[in-house]
Amino acid sequence: MAFVITSPCKDEKAAECVDVCPVDCIEEGEDMFYIDPNICIDCGACEAVCPVEAIYMEDEVPEEEKDYIEINRKFFDK
Ligand code: SF4
Numbered sequence: 001m002a003f004v005i006t007s008p009c010k011d012e013k014a015a016e017c018v019d020v021c022p023v024d025c026i027e028e029g030e031d032m033f034y035i036d037p038n039i040c041i042d043c044g045a046c047e048a049v050c051p052v053e054a055i056y057m058e059d060e061v062p063e064e065e066k067d068y069i070e071i072n073r074k075f076f077d078k
């Protein structure tokens with residue numbers, strides 16, 4: 001389980017989440033930020049500061065945003 005960043009990040013991208021993550025597992029991609037599910041410790045700090053509510057616990061990602069679970073995972077498969 002991990003927290004997942006979804007599409008609202010694409011318009012915002014101000015990186016408040018990066019500043020609060022205690023394990024530094026949020027990385028910047030081309031048009032949004034991504035959470036490394038292998039490192040995230042599920043603390044929820046990022047979710048609390050995101051101004052556009054782009055971050056969800058993996059099992060609470062809305063149906064229309066579920067593709068981002070895989071998109072976040074793939075970003076770190078490199
Ligand atoms: S705080 Fe939210 S909108 Fe800002 S970079 Fe992080 S996930 Fe994206």
Ligand code: SF4
Nearest residue numbers: 021040041043044046
């Ligand atoms: S839940 Fe905590 S550990 Fe996971 S990405 Fe957010 S701030 Fe980092």
